[in-house]
Amino acid sequence: MQHFPIFLDVADKAIVLSGGGEAAIAKLRLLLKTEAQIHVYAPHPAPEIEAWAAEARLTLTLRPLGAEDLSGATLVYAANEDTVEDARVAGMTTEAGILINVVDNLEASAFITPAIVDRDPVTVAIGTEGAAPVLARAIKRDLEERLPQSLGLLARLGKRFRSHADALPMGRIRRDFWSAFYFRSGPRAAASGREAINAALETELQAHLGAEARPGHVSFVGAGPGDPELLTLKARRALDEADVIIHDRLVPAEILELARREAIILEAGKEGFGPSTPQERINAMLVEHGHSGAQVVRLKSGDAVIFGRLEEEIGALDAAGIAHTTVPGITAASAAAAQIGRSLTARGRNSELRLITGHDVEGLAEQDWQALARPGAVTGIYMGKRAARFLQGRLLMHGASPETPVTIVESAGRPNSRVIPSRLCRLAEDMTAHSPSGPAVMLLGLAPSHETASVAARIETKLKEHA
Template sequence: MQHFPIFLAVAGRRIVLSGGGDAAMAKLRLLMKTEAHLTVIASEIAPDIRKWAAQGKLQIIERAMEPGDALCAALFYAANEDDAEDARVSAIANAEGALVNIIDNLADSQFITPAIVDRDPVTVAIGTEGAAPVLARAIKADLEERLPPSLGVLARIGKTFRHAVEVLPMGRKRRDFWSAFYFGKGPQAIEEGEDAVIPALETLLDDHIMAEAKEGHVDLVGAGPGDPELLTLKARNALDKADVVIHDRLVTGEILELARREAIIIDAGKTGFGPSMKQEDIDALIVQHAQDGHHVVRLKAGDPTVFGRLDEEIEALEAADISYRIVPGITAASAAVANIGQSLTKRQRNSSVRLITGHDTKGYADHDWRALAQPGEVAAIYMGKKSARFIQGRLLMHGADPHTPLTIIENVSRPDQRIVATTLAEMEPTMTNAGLTGPAITFYGLAPRDAQANALKLKEFA
């Protein structure tokens, strides 16, 4: 992010604009929506700008800009449509302490003006850092259609009522009140006229004051392999409602960004063969926050039902008589196999697939290696980096073909995803030499589709 979005207080402050033509008029139409004191400086002034000045919306200084003109200005716009003049006046404004924007010159501007959806006092700003203004306008048009004009009226009335609502405790109860107002009682009341809104607010507040506190609840949510677009709608909605999010170490920052800003975010990460929060401590943490009346999201990478120790957390919740819901996610094997263009099962190859882990709570995990070593078998190996040599040795010991294809996918579905194709015979040292630092899943018995196709061609020519 090169531009940090903020809303600047400009009521009663100076905004100076240099220029009197079309570019200046386009910017002034937006600036006149503010409560700032606007000053336009230019030798030639368009008729519309003169009309706005006559209406008291802005002040005109009819000459070229000089030193001292931008003193005490919060913002300065260079809109002369002349590169040399814009550079000259911007240097003056910058020296006098104003933040400078040069129209159509992103590189030399200190700030940018986003596309704005105005439902005063509700304002939505859309910025693309100058990369895609057409996209920003399209998003603006979509939001204009979605947000009713009455939204601004409801927000203004709601603002006057905020002090009264402080009788409700911060968090879920207060949030439920405002949600009921903006998406229920408020729109219904305003259809009868603005005078009906305050009585509706008072009645709604009485109802929420008298309502019994809601019991805590836990959603056990699968975050998928890392790509936020692979979250289910149900998982996304759970994050929207969460008071507390307790996540494991493989949940990506992009997904945590989707949680509400005021939610408590707790890292309960585990590391294979490394420092970890004890499972009983995680269970106690989930239970305690739910008993405090919070909506808790226990966020697990992938699917919580696959190597997620889900049963232990459910048992803790049931013992404490806390309601819970399981929200499945896309497990790493499903995302990874799609990314190598393969299928986990295939007619005349394998009618079953094994999801196995490289290690468990006791160390390296043991499996039915003899069955897995049979031709055509497919397995997705989770948490197999440190146990690679152990797995390789067990399979070869039980008669597996050394040429069995093997595919390692690191950081599945993420921008830095990496795919390494090898064979069982080369499983080690390939994994060590690859220098894997992120989470990885290994497919035994599957090669990336393009690698498989090349191997078949070589076989034909051999």
């Protein structure tokens, strides 16, 4: 992030703009929405600017900007549409230690003005670091359509009511009060005007004054294979409401970013044959935060009910008397199969599907190898990178064809995903040669579709060329 987004208090502060043409008009349309004192310097201003000056909405000086005019300025805009004049203004402003924006010149600007959705006092700023203004405008248009005009009125009346809401205890009850107003009773009352909105605020306050804090609760949430767009709606809602999030090592930062900024985020990582947070410690963390009254999300990669030691954690909560729910997620095998254009089951090929782990708490995991080795069988193998040679040997020993297809999918469903087609006879060698660093699932009995395999081959060739 090159440009750090902030909201600057400009009430009664001086903002200086140099320029009088179309670029200046575009900036002034936005600046005139603020409570700043706007000073414009232009020898030949457009009629719109002269009209705004006549209405006393800004101060207009009919000459070029001088160094003496910068005294007391908070921000400066150079909108002369003249490279030489803009450079002169930028030099003076920088020397004076004042932030400047040079219109259509990102390199010469100390700050940029984002696209803005205005529902005063609710303001949404959209920036693309100057890289894609068209994209910013498209996002702005989408938000304009989705955010009702009444949102500003709700926020203004809510702001005036804040001192009354201070009667509620800090924390969950107060957040529940504002959530109920802004997302339920407030929007319903908005159609009837100010009095109805104020009545809704009073009603919600009385309801929450007598409310007891919600007891602690733990939601076991499946984060899916890592793509935030594959989260369920229920998972998104749980993350938004969580006070504490205890997450697996494989949950990506993009999903953790969806949490409230105030939420406590704790890692409880596990790694096969590597450093791990003891299960007893994870259980204790869940019980500790649940007893404190927190709304806890135990965020597990993939589906929480598959190889997530879920029942051990549920048992600890049951013993402590803490309520819990489970929100399923998309498991890695499903994401991997979708990525290679195949189905995990198919009529005439396999009427069953097995999901196994390459290792368990005691080491390499033994399986029903004869069932796994049958022709046509399909198996999703989790946590099997370091067990590839063991799996290969056991399957061949129990009669599996050496030509059985095995597809290794690294980081399934993520932008950096990689598909590695293989055969059982060379599985261990391919795993070593490609050495996937991200989480990988193996699909025993499935080869990528022809199109997927061709794409994977082209990507692999390019990777080798750049190596």
